[in-house]
Amino acid sequence: MRQQYQLHTANAIDALNNGNIDVVRMQIRLAKLAADKRLAAKRREAKQQPAIVTTIVTEEIPPASWLDKPVKRQAVGYVASSKQTMFILLMCWSCAAALVSNALPKNSPTAPPPSTLQSRSIVSGYPVEGRITSGIGWRTHPVTKVRAWHAGVDIAAPNGTPLKATGDGTVTLAAARGACGYALFIDHGTQETRMCHLSAYAQGIKAGKQVKAGDIVGYVGNTGRSTGPHVHYEVRDKQQRKIGAMAYKHLINAAAEKHGVDPLLIQAVMWKESSFNPNASSGKAHGLMQLKPSTGLEVAKRLGIKNPDLFDPATSVTLGTAYLAEMLQQFGKVELALAAYNAGPGAVKRFNGIPPYPETRNYVTKIIAKYNQLRS
CATH class of the missing domain: 1.10.530.10 (Lysozyme)
Known part of the structure; x- marks a missing residue:
């Protein structure tokens, strides 16, 4: 569990340096899960044998990157009591959580201007102005009632409100897609934007169509698994799944x-x-x-x-x-x-x-x- 905590914390810091906030969130939650399990185990040991002494030895830390080679680390002969071990883990977790929380973007009650997105992003802003009803993160789905990761933002707007492309790119999908309803995917090179629950597409919008930032590409709707007129808007890093595999x-x-x-x-x-x-x-x-x-x-x-x-x-x-x-x-x-x-x-x-x-x-x-x- 200690090695898992170290791995996920290292991955979170690497993802933070790369500007991949979604991976940062995932790795921090995994690190917290590992730390919680470690602390629970230590509490049980403390109840059974208060004087237990634990040796912290770092032999090998798994690589944070899929391509990195394992790095051998010299053993550290530090000996700590169970209470000291818990304190160290708590301090490490607090530092990592504070580091990431300060870097995470904060949700605004309305769709913010382009400057709120990462400066290195090739897309900018949101496709429509409106009220953000659900941000990126864990949530209980309003329809299925299942707790799951929400990878985009839901922006409420009147049915039929025009949606604009947030960057230059090529339409890769303009069709019905299950729970997503009428969906529109645009390839921007290293990134992809996704819009779901549309009521209709703009004239001429189909797979293979080249679009420019600001072009009207569709209209807000309530199709698919939806509770009201809105657009689910998502920006995907094409390397995200590869990073997930690395972890x-x-x-x-x-x-x-x-x-x-x-x-x-x-x-x-x-x-x-x-x-x-x-x-x-x-x-x-x-x-x-x-x-x-x-x-x-x-x-x-x-x-x-x-x-x-x-x-x-x-x-x-x-x-x-x-x-x-x-x-x-x-x-x-x-x-x-x-x-x-x-x-x-x-x-x-x-x-x-x-x-x-x-x-x-x-x-x-x-x-x-x-x-x-x-x-x-």
Whole structure:
């Protein structure tokens, strides 16, 4: 837990230096989770044996970057009591939290001017003026009532209000997209902007259309999973998912070696299942590898893990990889194992192959494509 705390704190500082606020938030929450678990364990030890002495030894700190090599550190022979250890962890956490909180942008009650976005950003401002009803961060979804990460800002405005492009770019999607309703995605090079819940598109707007900053591209609506006229606006860094994978490289490699699964396949599954969000939840499945609680309990029992927490990154990767290894051993082919991971082994046996469910077939196709991309 101490190593996890150190890793996530280092990743948060690296992301802060790179200006990636979303990754900073995620890593700080993971660091706090690791610190809380460490403190809880120390409190239990203190109750049982108040005079316990703990030796803090740093042998090797996992790299903060996917490409960095492990750095060997000289052991530090510092000895502290359990109370001193808790104090040190609390001080480290407080410093990291203060550092990041001072750098995070504050939400305004109305859509702010372009200057509020990162100065290095190639997009500027918001597509419409209005009241921000939900900012970036964790929230309970107003419709599904499930706690999940909200990656953009919701801006309330009258139905039919024009939406403007926030930067020069190329339209990559202008079509209905599930809960997003009528969606509009614009590629700006190193970034992508997304708008959801539109009522209509501006004339001539379709995939491949070149747009300039300030061009009217669509209109505010209430389509998809929405509770009122607004636009969900999101700016995505194209490197964000790669950074997410970097944060869990040590967990992926450890699980891959233990269970004999290609680490790139684990990464591809994690990419599809949760986009590297450790608190992702569909309501039925949770965590980085999106296991159902019943499946997680079964695998944990076989591995001798008691009371598994599927939202804990290490537990989720371990159990998810073990279950994927079981499916690979049972069905022999990667495609069938992925289908079983998604729809259950019973469905694969019943149809003697990949089940004819559109969701499952799309799931297998996307993971295989991602896996081949990572291997190339």
